[in-house]
Amino acid sequence: MLSLKEKDSPIVRKLLDAGCCARCVLRFCCVGKCSSYQLPSEDINKELLAFLSEADGEQSHGAAEQTQTEDPPCKKLKLDSAPVGQDGSSEASAAHTEPNVQSEICVACLGVLQDFCDLSYTKQVCEVVRKADYKFGSLVLAVSLPAQLSVREHSCWLHIKKEVKEKSMCLDKEDVVQVKDAFKWAIQGMVGKELGTPVLTNSLFEVSVGFTHPETEADCHFLATTCSDCFKPTKNKASVFTRMAVVKALDKISDAKFLRHYPCPPVRPASKCTPLDTTCLHTSVFIAGRYNKFSRELPQTPWVIDGERRMEGSVEELIADPLLSSFRADGFNFSSSGREDVDVRTLGNGRPFAMELLNPHRAKFNGAEVRQLQEVINASSDKIRVRDLQIVTRDAMGRMKEGEEEKTKSYSALIWTKKAITNSDLDFIANIKELKIDQKTPLRVLHRRPLAVRQRVIHSMSASYLDTHHFRLQLHTQAGTYIKEFVHGDFGRTKPNLCALMESEVDILELDVEDSVYVPLPTTLDDL
Amino acid sequence: MEEAEKKAPSVTDRYYTRWYKTDMKGKPCEDHCILQHSNRICVITLAESHPILQNGRKIKSINYRISDGCSRLNNKVSGKSKRGGQFLTEFAPLCRITCTDNIEYTIFSCIRGRLLEVNEDILKQPDLLLEKPSTEGYIAVILPKLEESKSITNGLLTRQQYEEVVSKRTAQQPKPCRDQP
Numbered sequence A: 001m002l003s004l005k006e007k008d009s010p011i012v013r014k015l016l017d018a019g020c021c022a023r024c025v026l027r028f029c030c031v032g033k034c035s036s037y038q039l040p041s042e043d044i045n046k047e048l049l050a051f052l053s054e055a056d057g058e059q060s061h062g063a064a065e066q067t068q069t070e071d072p073p074c075k076k077l078k079l080d081s082a083p084v085g086q087d088g089s090s091e092a093s094a095a096h097t098e099p100n101v102q103s104e105i106c107v108a109c110l111g112v113l114q115d116f117c118d119l120s121y122t123k124q125v126c127e128v129v130r131k132a133d134y135k136f137g138s139l140v141l142a143v144s145l146p147a148q149l150s151v152r153e154h155s156c157w158l159h160i161k162k163e164v165k166e167k168s169m170c171l172d173k174e175d176v177v178q179v180k181d182a183f184k185w186a187i188q189g190m191v192g193k194e195l196g197t198p199v200l201t202n203s204l205f206e207v208s209v210g211f212t213h214p215e216t217e218a219d220c221h222f223l224a225t226t227c228s229d230c231f232k233p234t235k236n237k238a239s240v241f242t243r244m245a246v247v248k249a250l251d252k253i254s255d256a257k258f259l260r261h262y263p264c265p266p267v268r269p270a271s272k273c274t275p276l277d278t279t280c281l282h283t284s285v286f287i288a289g290r291y292n293k294f295s296r297e298l299p300q301t302p303w304v305i306d307g308e309r310r311m312e313g314s315v316e317e318l319i320a321d322p323l324l325s326s327f328r329a330d331g332f333n334f335s336s337s338g339r340e341d342v343d344v345r346t347l348g349n350g351r352p353f354a355m356e357l358l359n360p361h362r363a364k365f366n367g368a369e370v371r372q373l374q375e376v377i378n379a380s381s382d383k384i385r386v387r388d389l390q391i392v393t394r395d396a397m398g399r400m401k402e403g404e405e406e407k408t409k410s411y412s413a414l415i416w417t418k419k420a421i422t423n424s425d426l427d428f429i430a431n432i433k434e435l436k437i438d439q440k441t442p443l444r445v446l447h448r449r450p451l452a453v454r455q456r457v458i459h460s461m462s463a464s465y466l467d468t469h470h471f472r473l474q475l476h477t478q479a480g481t482y483i484k485e486f487v488h489g490d491f492g493r494t495k496p497n498l499c500a501l502m503e504s505e506v507d508i509l510e511l512d513v514e515d516s517v518y519v520p521l522p523t524t525l526d527d528l
Numbered sequence B: 001m002e003e004a005e006k007k008a009p010s011v012t013d014r015y016y017t018r019w020y021k022t023d024m025k026g027k028p029c030e031d032h033c034i035l036q037h038s039n040r041i042c043v044i045t046l047a048e049s050h051p052i053l054q055n056g057r058k059i060k061s062i063n064y065r066i067s068d069g070c071s072r073l074n075n076k077v078s079g080k081s082k083r084g085g086q087f088l089t090e091f092a093p094l095c096r097i098t099c100t101d102n103i104e105y106t107i108f109s110c111i112r113g114r115l116l117e118v119n120e121d122i123l124k125q126p127d128l129l130l131e132k133p134s135t136e137g138y139i140a141v142i143l144p145k146l147e148e149s150k151s152i153t154n155g156l157l158t159r160q161q162y163e164e165v166v167s168k169r170t171a172q173q174p175k176p177c178r179d180q181p
Ligand SMILES: [Zn+2]
Pocket: A020, A021, A022, A023, A024, A106, A107, A108, A109, A110, A111, A112, A113, A114
């Protein structure tokens, strides 16, 4: 059952004559029943013809005269060229339309709803998906169609606009079922069956199919002169005739102007669409945690100068490698709440980080499996340690950098002094509270950061004696304070600095980040 | 801590390479020292053998206005790319320093690059220049072009070559370098 109404018959007839395929006829009749599109093409054709002959049977009495005068020219032409008798009219029109429906390429969908709605194309798509080897519980189909399909659609719409309005004043172009939707309705059942998963309108796993049709690309070109403002060249796009731009131009153009520049109905194509490669994409997974860094020879991210790698390994790679292989992801983006220098250790609770895993082929991991992943990371290297590993939302990744300035950090540094250290020096340091310092952008990062003077606060310090020329300095500071520069002064560019405060040449030999206090993310997980 | 007992290399030693330009513009002993960070940034300083630093001399004035139309104090850079910074060539003067004996010396850029900042602290405290010429008494900070970061030091001497030049000088001239107007 195609759920066509009697008033659809002039539309059906006109579209078949114009060279539309059976599914496109259903679309323009605004048939919204998915199952109608799932029938094999031949069956829909048969039903359409049966529907037409039935309608003709009902109309053949008394309406003949009216038909003669009101028929649009193209149908008259067909009727004229066919040997139509008063009684045999139904047979004649059926005989005439049949070859159009079966053997030729549709003027509206360029074959998308003819040759690509069958099991063999579905199997081809599913084979690609299976080979890509994703784990997924559902999928969404994405269909990309050549932009000129919109032009042809518009032309077909104008061709039958009058008949559609006669059928119901309420119907408009928006009520026509889109090629994309008809295509999905036609194949999604088969795809679901083939892959054993539901095909939904929304899923984290997307299978994209697409089509091109070079033969008719020029269909869009007249729009560039009639609606030039819709086609602004953009850097990344190869052609200005994007689907969006074409739709926008068609929205603006008057019917009369369109008809002056483009045939109605559209010209029959010689070839059908060419399918594009089927591609699969899984939405990113975000995973967060805290890390400790125990090495003074490990950068946070790969250290590259002049295209040359300066040091083996990095924190992000040590964390990412096991995750990439478990999630079978194509790549990752690493984000953290601040960063430490190569020679700085990060101790205490660790530094919060988050990682976006791109196009993961496996995305679902339960709590126990995530803990297992954490163990794998921790077993892979003794230079770092990860805790609180958990799957988070995209938002949580974005918030990683929020409020960085407000955070307080605590550090531990090994300090050398030129002068011999006295008890009063240690007391002096311990008595410094809420010290405001002005830091010019340190010379060591000035090549990649703007030059500025930033005020930072050293909340408190304490010092413990090691030997005549060494002591350990504990600092609580506003996040973003450059500790090394606070100690050695960076050519006097941080003021005051520890050299000036202690009235001695001092240097920082080692630095550890002990803790970041007040960090909302990620949630601390109970001891594992 | 035993190994740290020995004087550890200073911040400058650890992160910067010292380059020298001796007898700048043919003026005897007017040696400059360029500290190049591994990130290519250069700090221009007086070499310890520069006449200004000899014999307990004092500074009368330091002037970053190198001509009527150009003052290095007006240098402003903005953004990561340091837009707006004056571009300097090797022989671009950075400042003129006059000692209390009224002898004036010009300090030069020595390398090509964009001027990032000059040291305004030495204007208020000229003694910084005398006491800590290679740290807080620096003259200017210059960012060479990325593609020139290797080649800008081609015409400069290494620390070792510089020491050889200085010791040869002392051998020829029993007295340390004297100012020669
Ligand atoms: Zn079609």
